[in-house]
Amino acid sequence: MVLRILPVLLLTLILSDLYLYFRFMHKRHRPQWAKVLFFLPNSLLLAAALLLTATESHTQANMTQMVIFFSLYLLIALPKMLFLIVDLIGKGICLFFPKGRKISTAVSTLASTLLFLVMGTGLLFGPDWFRVRQADFASSDLPVAFDGYRIVQISDMHLTSFHGRSDDLRHLVRLIEEQHPDMIVFTGDLVSTDVDEMNGFDGILSGLHAPDGVYSIMGNHDYLTYARYLTPKEQAAHRKELMQRQRAMGWDLLLNEHRIIRRGADSIAIIGVENDGKPPFPERGDLQKALHPLPGYKPVKDEHRMFKVLLSHDPSHWRRKVLPETDIQLTLSGHTHGMQFILFGWSPAQHFYPEWKHMYSENGRALYVSLGIGEALIPFRFGAWPEINVITLHRK
Numbered sequence: 001m002v003l004r005i006l007p008v009l010l011l012t013l014i015l016s017d018l019y020l021y022f023r024f025m026h027k028r029h030r031p032q033w034a035k036v037l038f039f040l041p042n043s044l045l046l047a048a049a050l051l052l053t054a055t056e057s058h059t060q061a062n063m064t065q066m067v068i069f070f071s072l073y074l075l076i077a078l079p080k081m082l083f084l085i086v087d088l089i090g091k092g093i094c095l096f097f098p099k100g101r102k103i104s105t106a107v108s109t110l111a112s113t114l115l116f117l118v119m120g121t122g123l124l125f126g127p128d129w130f131r132v133r134q135a136d137f138a139s140s141d142l143p144v145a146f147d148g149y150r151i152v153q154i155s156d157m158h159l160t161s162f163h164g165r166s167d168d169l170r171h172l173v174r175l176i177e178e179q180h181p182d183m184i185v186f187t188g189d190l191v192s193t194d195v196d197e198m199n200g201f202d203g204i205l206s207g208l209h210a211p212d213g214v215y216s217i218m219g220n221h222d223y224l225t226y227a228r229y230l231t232p233k234e235q236a237a238h239r240k241e242l243m244q245r246q247r248a249m250g251w252d253l254l255l256n257e258h259r260i261i262r263r264g265a266d267s268i269a270i271i272g273v274e275n276d277g278k279p280p281f282p283e284r285g286d287l288q289k290a291l292h293p294l295p296g297y298k299p300v301k302d303e304h305r306m307f308k309v310l311l312s313h314d315p316s317h318w319r320r321k322v323l324p325e326t327d328i329q330l331t332l333s334g335h336t337h338g339m340q341f342i343l344f345g346w347s348p349a350q351h352f353y354p355e356w357k358h359m360y361s362e363n364g365r366a367l368y369v370s371l372g373i374g375e376a377l378i379p380f381r382f383g384a385w386p387e388i389n390v391i392t393l394h395r396k
Contacts, residue, residue, distance in 0.1 A: 006049060006050075006053050009045075009046075009049045009073070010046065010049065012077055012078075012081045013042045013045055013046045013049070013077055014042075014046070015081070015084065016042065016077060016080035016081045016083070016084050017038070017039055017042045017043075017080070019084045019087075020038075020080060020083065020084070021035075021038065021039070023087070025038060041076050042076070042077060042080070045069070045072060045073055045076065045077060048069050049069065052065060052066060052069060063160060063192070063193060063377075064163075066377060067377060067378065067379060070377060070378045071123055071378060071379065071380070074119045074122075074123065074378065074380060075116065075119050075120060075123065078115060078119060079112040079113070079115045079116040079119070080112065082111055082112050082115050083108045083109065083111065083112035086107060086108040086111045086112070087104065087105070087108040090103075090104030090105070090107060090108060091104065118343075118382055119380070119382075121382060122340075122341070122380040122381055122382035123379060123380050126340075126379075126380055126381030126382050126385065126386075127161060127165075127168075127374075127375055127379050127380070127381055127386065128165075128168055128386075129381070129385045129386065130171070130172060130175055130373075130385070130386050130387070130388060131385045131386070131387045131388070132175060132179065132387070132388045132390060133358070133387050133388070133389050133390070134390050134392070135358065135359055135368060135389065135390070135391050135392070136391070136392050136393075136394060137329075137330055137359070137366050137368070137391060137392075137393055137394070138393075138394040138395070138396045139307060139329050139330070139364065139393070139394075139395070139396060140364075140395070140396040141305045141306070141307045141329055142268070142307045142329075142393055142394065142395040142396075143263070143266030143267070143268065143307065143395070144266065144395055145263035145264055145265075145266035146263060146266060146268055146307070146393055146395070147393070147394055147395040148392060148393070148394065149182050149183075149268075149392070149393040150179065150180065150181050150182050150183075150390060150391075150392050150393075151181060151182065151183050151184075151185060151309065151332075151390070151391045151392075151393070152176055152179050152181035152183070152184045152185070152210070152388060152389065152390055152391075153184075153185050153186075153187060153332050153368070153370050153388075153389040153390075153391060154172075154176065154184070154185075154186050154187075154370070154372075154373055154388055154389070155186065155187040155188060155189070155219075155313075155333075155334025155335075155370040155371075155372045155373065155389075156187075156188065156189040156219065156334045156335065156337055156370070156372030156373060156374055156376075157186070157189065157190050157191075157372075157373045157374045158189055158190075158191065158192045158197075158221070158372075158373075158374030158375060158376055159190060159191050159192075159197040159198055159201055159374065160191065160192045160193065160197045160374075161192075161373075161374035161375045161379060162201065162374065163197075166200065166201070166204065169201060169204050169205075170204055170207075172373065172388070173204060173205070173207050173208055175388055176208060176388055177207075177208075177209070179388065179390050181210045181390070182210060182211055182212050183210050183211075183212040183213060183214075183215065183261070183270070184208055184209075184210045184213075184214040184215070185214075185215045185216070185270070185309075185311055185332060186214070186215070186216040186217070186251065187216075187217060187219070187311050187312070187313055187332050187333055187334040187335075187370060188216075188217050188218055188219025188220070188221075188222060188275065188311075188313030188334055188335070189219030189220065189221045189222060189313065189334065189335070189372070189374075189376075190216070190219070190221075190222055190242070190246065191221060191222060191224075191242065192221050192226065192374075192376060192377070193221070193224065193226045193227050194224055194227045194230070194238060195224070195238045195239075195241045195242040195245065198242070198245055202245060202248070202249055205249050205251075206248075206249040206250055208249075208250075208251075209250070212261050213252055213259075214249075214250060214251045214252065215251070215252045215253075215254055215259070215270055215272060215311065216246055216251045216252070216253050216254070216272070216311075217253070217254055217255075217272040217273065217274065217275075217311045217312070217313060218243075218253075218255070218274050218275055218284075218313070219275055219313040219334065219335065220275050220277055220281040220282055220313065220314070220335070221376075222239070222242060222275075223235075223239060223275070223282050223284075224238050224239050224242070225282070243255075253272075254270070254271070254272020254273075254290075254311065255272070255274055256272070256273050256274055256284075256285065256286040256287075256289045256290040257271075257272065257289070257290055258270060258271040258272070258290055258291065258294060258308075267306070268306065268307040268308065268309065269294055269306055269307070269308045269309070270308075270309050270311070271290050271291065271294075271308055271309065271310045271311065271328070272290065272310075272311040272312075273285035273286065273287060273290050273310065273311070273312050273317075274286070275313050275314060276312060276313075276314060276317040276320075276321065277313070277314035277316060277317070277335070278314075278316055278320075281314060285312060285317060285321070287321060287322070287325060287326055290310075291308075291326065294306060294308070305327050305329075307329055307330075307393075308326075308327070308328045308329055308330070309328075309329075309330045309331075309332065310322060310326075310328045310330070310331040310332065311331075311332050311333075312331055312332075312333055313333060313334055313335050314333060314335045315331075315333040315334075315335060315336065315353055315355045315356065315367060315369045316353060316354075316355075317331075317333070318331050318333065318355060318360075318367040319354070319355075322367075323362065323365065328365070329364070329365050329366070330365070330366050330367075330368070330391075330393075331365075331366070331367045331368070332367075332368050332370070332391070333355075333367060333368070333369050333370070334369065334370045334371075334372050335369075335372075336349045336352075336353050336356040336357065336369060336371070336372075337349070337371060337372050337375070337376060337381075337384060338356060338357050338371045338383070338384030339352075339384065340375060340376075340378070340380055340381045340382070340384050341380075341381075341382050341383060341384055342357075342382070342383030342384045343382070343383055347383070347384060349384075353369075355367055355369055356369060357369050357371055357384075358371075368389065368391055370387060370389045371384045371385070371386070371387050372386065372387070373386045373387070373388075374386070
């Protein structure tokens with residue numbers, strides 16, 4: 001992880017300090033200790049980046065070290081880098097409008113300060129600010145008995161995010177129970193790296209209950225391929241343990257299979273596929289296996305279609321395979337996290353995923369993308385607050 005982005009880390013850490021030094025300190029009398037203090041934060045971050053690159057192992061201890069590093073990087077280095085960028089833009093503008101020099105420095109300082117506040121808010125409060133988000137989906141295929149049916153979706157828990165935060169996880173379970181769901185679904189990424197992230201949390205998560213059960217699927221992280229310190233054989237053994245522990249919690253883990261939910265003579269299907277993403281993410285989903293022997297793969301005019309809810313971790317699966325190959329009415333996904341940052345409706349996630357948050361509809365069929373609960377690597381969320389999703393089904 002660190003090795004892949006090491007050049008960017010080095011460039012931002014070095015450039016921002018050099019720019020600020022020559023901008024504010026070089027031609028001014030400053031004591032030696034002030035210069036040392038000025039360079040100290042980024043110098044320590046630089047040394048930490050090199051050390052983490054040399055010792056990267058993706059063990060729990062190493063992951064904790066990376067979390068601390070990236071948190072400090074967001075808080076210290078990024079605001080400096082933003083000042084550099086805004087100040088250079090301001091200098092360019094001031095070539096044409098010389099009177100704007102003082103304003104330019106003030107704007108750069110304001111931008112840097114605001115980013116510092118955003119980063120601080122996202123690190124200190126973002127991971128704990130659980131939101132309950134309501135959504136509705138109507139379909140003429142939904143049986144009358146299921147009108148008003150409530151599905152609570154949670155996703156991307158990344159349990160390493162909750163180490164030292166057991167009370168937050170208990171609070172999350174209480175919030176879910178307060179929604180009075182008919183069914184609870186979890187759409188993947190229970191852990192980030194290894195199964196031992198579940199230690200101490202099995203009992204809490206086994207407290208999740210709903211009349212029609214708790215269903216889960218595998219996300220890309222749940223295959224444990226990020227645990228590069230494990231051999232393929234060890235990864236397979238740990239992956240098997242992860243599956244067993246989910247089932248021991250009372251969760252019905254769906255691996256390219258389905259279940260039928262009944263209300264008297266009426267019924268709907270809940271379908272779960274393994275992760276089906278674009279490279280480098282695993283592509284293990286098998287829709288045909290998961291649907292068999294349910295009636296109707298592609299829509300046929302005037303044919304009665306069973307109402308189906310699909311759990312598929314990666315939202316890109318919807319356009320690639322679900323829409324063209326099946327008649328599934330509602331797909332529930334996660335994976336994107338909204339890249340844990342949304343500001344005025346914008347997120348970097350929208351440049352990677354056409355469908356990256358909440359509800360999308362096409363020809364009476366829909367995809368709902370949860371922003372998830374936990375954090376991948378960095379315990380930071382701003383705008384893309386951790387959320388519990390309540391989807392209520394209606395008959396048209």
